Each structure stands twice: as structure tokens, then as C-alpha cells.
Amino acid sequence: MKIHGTAKGGAISKKDFGVAFGAPAPPDPLLASYTEGTDTMYVAGGAIPKRAETVVNTSSAWYGLTVNRISFQIRKIGSPTGTFYVRIWDSSTVVKLELGSGNIADLTTSYVWTDFTGGSSYTLAVGDRIGLEYTGGTWASDTLQCQGIITSDAYDPPNTTQYYQNTVGVWNAQTTYDMNFKLWYIE
Numbered sequence: 001m002k003i004h005g006t007a008k009g010g011a012i013s014k015k016d017f018g019v020a021f022g023a024p025a026p027p028d029p030l031l032a033s034y035t036e037g038t039d040t041m042y043v044a045g046g047a048i049p050k051r052a053e054t055v056v057n058t059s060s061a062w063y064g065l066t067v068n069r070i071s072f073q074i075r076k077i078g079s080p081t082g083t084f085y086v087r088i089w090d091s092s093t094v095v096k097l098e099l100g101s102g103n104i105a106d107l108t109t110s111y112v113w114t115d116f117t118g119g120s121s122y123t124l125a126v127g128d129r130i131g132l133e134y135t136g137g138t139w140a141s142d143t144l145q146c147q148g149i150i151t152s153d154a155y156d157p158p159n160t161t162q163y164y165q166n167t168v169g170v171w172n173a174q175t176t177y178d179m180n181f182k183l184w185y186i187e
Contacts, residue, residue: 003184005104032061032156033182035073039151041085041179044182046138050165051146052089052131053155053179055124060159062130062183068121069184070099074114076107078142084134091127093169104134104144111147113182121186129163130183148179 013083043051055062084097100116107114122128137143148162155178162177 018085034148034155034178035180035182036154037147037178037180039148039150041146041148041150041177042139042143043134043146043165044137044139044143045135046143047167048139048164049135049167050089050129050131050133050171051179052129052163052165053181054129054163054171054173055126055147055160056159056161057126060115060124061124061156062124062128062160063101063126064123065185066121066123067130067183067185068097068099069115069117071113071115071182072132073111073147073180074107074132075109075111075145075147076143077109077140077145078137079136080104080137080144082134082142084132084144087131087133088124089129089131090125093165095121095170096128099130104136111145113126130181131179146179148177150174150177152176154178 041051042048044082082104083106085101087095088097090096097118099118132144132146134144162174162179163171164174165171
């Protein structure tokens, strides 16, 4: 078998090389996911401008992992305007990595898995948070919503827990909440 390159016209990758010679493609390095929740959670400047999953301790499934990609199930309600962000914050709420942003008006009114990939990566430590930020809108209208569960800490309790930030900047634990997410890591 003679290989003259790839469909992209470049050198063949290790993945393509293995597939070309009968090896299965390696799986995406999907670290963790929680996709079962059907409840609604708000992210809006009028009440909760930030909502995030948080590395609580060194036993967290996320502790020490180097990440650069996450997906959330999100939608808009009403006619919101402005920009929303997907970020990693440290325990002092310093932005460590912006994984993406978008014009909230471009979202649909149905939940859609939306992927965010940062231009670089970040290694998670205790107190770090990955989540959504939107400072526009009000509690019940013109807001960003994410889908998840509000009746039990379904993912890695109590080591990885959802927190929200209120309008005065205080982070509060929601030990029975988890957003639906898919998180990838770099090996």
C-alpha cells in the first residue's frame, strides 16, 4: 500500500497511519460526562451571573487534569443580548483560561450541546471552576440557561460540586446540582 498523504494534503498523522493499516482510531480523550439531567438552571446578571462545576478537593475526578475543551447543553430564553463566556476561574475568581464566548442572541430556544475549545490548556487545581458567565438578562427572562440536575449531586459527589456566584461576587455551593457537561483532557 502506498500512501501519498491525506485528504488535507499534508503528512499522515499517527491516527490516520494506524487506521490506514487496520488499527482502530483512538478514542477521543473524553474524561468525564454527565448528560442525564433534565432540569433548568439560569445564568443571568440579575441573579446568578456565573455558574460552574468546581474542583472541591484532591479527590475530585478533575483534579490535576489538563483541559482545553468542554461542552454544555445551553439555550436562550426571551430576547437576550450581549456576550456569554465559558471560562476556567481559580479560587480567587481570576480567569485562568477562556474556553470560548458567543453572542447570546445566536443561541436557539432549545437545548443544544455546544462545544467550547480554548486556544491553550490549563491544569486544574483545588478551587478551580469551569462554567458559564452571562451578566445580562434577569432571573426569569432574557437569560442563558443550561440543562442539568437539581435534585442530587449526580457527578463525583462531594469532590466536584456546582457553585454559582451571586450578584455581589460570593460563590455559593449547590450540592444537589450538576450541569450536563462533557469534559475532555490532554494526555
